[in-house]
Amino acid sequence: xxxxxxxxxxxxxxxxxxxxxxxxxxxxxxxxxxxxxxxxxxxxxxxxxxxxxxxxxxxxxxxxxxxxxxxxxxxxxxxxxxxxxxxxxxxxxxxxxxxxxxxxxxxxxxxxxxxxxxxxxxxxxxxxxxxxxxxxxxxxxxxxxxxxxxxxxxxxxxxxxxxxxxxxxxxxxxxxxxxxxxxxxxxxxxxxxxxxxxxxxxxxxxxxxxxxxxxxxxxxxxxxxxxxxxxxxxxxxxxxxxxxxxxxxxxxxxxxxxxxxxxxxxxxxxxxxxxxxxxxxxxxxxxxxxxxxxxxxxxxxxxxxxxxxxxx
Amino acid sequence: xxxxxxxxxxxxxxxxxxxxxxxxxxxxxxxxxxxxxxxxxxxxxxxxxxxxxxxxxxxxxxxxxxxxxxxxxxxxxxxxxxxxxxxxxxxxxxxxxxxxxxxxxxxxxxxxxxxxxxxxxxxxxxxxxxxxxxxxxxxxxxxxxxxxxxxxxxxxxxxxxxxxxxxxxxxxxxxxxxxxxxxxxxxxxxxxxxxxxxxxxxxxxxxxxxxxxxxxxxxxxxxxxxxxxxxxxxxxxxxxxxxxxxxxxxxxxxxxxxxxxxxxxxxxxxxxxxxxxxxxxxxxxxxxxx
Numbered sequence: 001x002x003x004x005x006x007x008x009x010x011x012x013x014x015x016x017x018x019x020x021x022x023x024x025x026x027x028x029x030x031x032x033x034x035x036x037x038x039x040x041x042x043x044x045x046x047x048x049x050x051x052x053x054x055x056x057x058x059x060x061x062x063x064x065x066x067x068x069x070x071x072x073x074x075x076x077x078x079x080x081x082x083x084x085x086x087x088x089x090x091x092x093x094x095x096x097x098x099x100x101x102x103x104x105x106x107x108x109x110x111x112x113x114x115x116x117x118x119x120x121x122x123x124x125x126x127x128x129x130x131x132x133x134x135x136x137x138x139x140x141x142x143x144x145x146x147x148x149x150x151x152x153x154x155x156x157x158x159x160x161x162x163x164x165x166x167x168x169x170x171x172x173x174x175x176x177x178x179x180x181x182x183x184x185x186x187x188x189x190x191x192x193x194x195x196x197x198x199x200x201x202x203x204x205x206x207x208x209x210x211x212x213x214x215x216x217x218x219x220x221x222x223x224x225x226x227x228x229x230x231x232x233x234x235x236x237x238x239x240x241x242x243x244x245x246x247x248x249x250x251x252x253x254x255x256x257x258x259x260x261x262x263x264x265x266x267x268x269x270x271x272x273x274x275x276x277x278x279x280x281x282x283x284x285x286x287x288x289x290x291x292x293x294x295x296x297x298x299x300x301x302x303x304x305x306x307x308x309x310x311x312x
Numbered sequence: 313x314x315x316x317x318x319x320x321x322x323x324x325x326x327x328x329x330x331x332x333x334x335x336x337x338x339x340x341x342x343x344x345x346x347x348x349x350x351x352x353x354x355x356x357x358x359x360x361x362x363x364x365x366x367x368x369x370x371x372x373x374x375x376x377x378x379x380x381x382x383x384x385x386x387x388x389x390x391x392x393x394x395x396x397x398x399x400x401x402x403x404x405x406x407x408x409x410x411x412x413x414x415x416x417x418x419x420x421x422x423x424x425x426x427x428x429x430x431x432x433x434x435x436x437x438x439x440x441x442x443x444x445x446x447x448x449x450x451x452x453x454x455x456x457x458x459x460x461x462x463x464x465x466x467x468x469x470x471x472x473x474x475x476x477x478x479x480x481x482x483x484x485x486x487x488x489x490x491x492x493x494x495x496x497x498x499x500x501x502x503x504x505x506x507x508x509x510x511x512x513x514x515x516x517x518x519x520x521x522x523x524x525x526x527x528x529x530x531x532x533x534x535x536x537x538x539x540x541x542x543x544x545x546x547x548x549x550x551x552x553x554x555x556x557x558x559x560x561x562x563x564x565x566x567x568x569x570x571x572x573x574x575x576x577x578x579x580x581x582x583x584x585x586x587x588x589x590x591x592x593x594x595x596x597x598x599x600x601x602x
Contacts, residue, residue: 143577255448273456
């Protein structure tokens with residue numbers, strides 16, 4: 001297992017570099033000049049040149065790339081083009097809000113999604129299955145930010161159970177958690193829908209197999225057949241799709257943070273986009289890349305734990 | 313060969329597929345909803361006499377009533393008209409970006425799968441890397457650099473969707489190129505371009521249509537997300553996403569501003585998801601996802 005962990009760790013480095021490279025290229029290769037974009041179309045040529053110089057855009061692409069990688073390795077994320085303050089400090093301030101949100105949402109999505117999927121597969125074509133399928137298809141079709149708005153209207157405005165907006169600060173635990181519940185529930189429910197749907201079909205697929213029939217023929221209780229025989233092998237595809245949805249949840253977290261006005265990375269990124277702060281945008285994207293790589297790494301490890309064949 | 317016999321055979325095959333489709337209740341609901349959404353937005357002027365851009369400062373945030381079915385927005389504009397007209401943008405972006413992504417992605421995937429070797433390696437590693445990243449974030453980044461606009465939105469979403477097409481088409485090309493009819497074509501001297509275009513492509517069209525329908529649903533959802541953030545088509549042109557964005561500051565006193573456009577997104581996305589699921593069952597039962 002240790003060898004497998006080390007192997008996966010090393011393999012995630014090129015993935016991180018690959019995605020970071022795409023981020024780097026998108027900012028530079030796409031037509032349009034970040035310097036012009038950030039100063040506006042009417043900026044003087046001198047001002048644009050000065051900014052290009054400051055951003056290092058006058059260097060050749062390979063030189064810029066080496067600089068980009070160099071500062072990444074040193075953990076230097078640059079200075080904001082607008083305020084001049086350290087982007088790393090700002091990110092460090094925003095990161096906890098995004099981390100707690102995504103972690104709780106993934107926990108909700110997994111703990112709710114897998115059991116619902118397994119249960120509806122077992123109760124195939126009964127009432128519970130129909131309701132589950134309709135709900136999960138609706139959940140797949142609703143944009144996360146809209147579900148967030150509906151939850152605000154219901155739970156924050158109608159019933160006044162929870163605060164609607166803000167981050168609640170990092171010092172007061174009670175405040176923090178009460179501000180965390182609604183956005184995490186929003187993201188978690190969106191993920192629940194997809195995980196439930198895919199867990200259901202994975203489970204159905206396994207229930208059709210011969211060894212499940214054998215288990216039943218042996219006279220094992222249905223419960224044992226479902227949980228010990230069927231679920232165990234259904235877990236392999238379930239883990240891999242849960243990983244895919246956990247990654248796509250990172251994308252949705254941006255709009256959810258905007259809806260709930262959480263001072264996280266997503267809100268910081270949207271701010272950077274609106275102010276055309278490309279240095280900040282690029283650095284935030286690199287941090288998100290880190291998120292994605294860590295999630296993929298965790299999925300690989302869980303994968304190896306669920307399916308011993310993969311480890312060898 | 314009886315030239316008349318072939319069309320009759322095709323049409324009976326079509327009729328069989330059509331019957332299978334009609335038996336699938338969810339798929340029929342999806343088709344009806346998709347047609348309804350399309351008619352309502354394309355022929356919007358037939359269903360409302362209000363101008364989606366006409367402002368009336370005196371009646372801002374007026375709740376729904378008989379003449380203004382869904383109420384009026386912050387500028388006193390008729391919300392019903394705006395929801396209908398906004399559908400045009402969403403559908404246009406949905407369909408065009410899927411066409412763009414489908415053409416780019418399928419071409420890359422088929423070429424990679426058929427040619428193999430170094431070309432395959434380069435294309436597929438690139439596709440894997442793109443897919444490792446959340447598509448919404450990638451779209452955000454591309455649009456942030458390009459700047460807002462309808463055409464740029466289509467371009468950004470189309471590029472985001474292309475790796476998914478590439479991956480599926482790559483798999484199909486890999487399995488098809490070993491089949492006898494492809495080997496037969498090769499043995500009589502057909503070149504790679506001809507084989508891919510005339511022998512492999514017709515056999516993957518079913519999958520392309522299914523993926524296209526499902527990804528249209530995603531494209532509409534992604535468009536809504538991006539225009540909610542403020543990266544979509546510029547105001548005053550209504551889109552469902554920017555209408556919700558304008559409505560959020562008024563959740564307390566005028567929640568209908570955000571609720572109705574959101575329902576429109578939900579119905580449109582649901583329609584294409586149901587349709588795609590149904591088509592998958594009809595055209596390619598093996599493609600059912602795990």
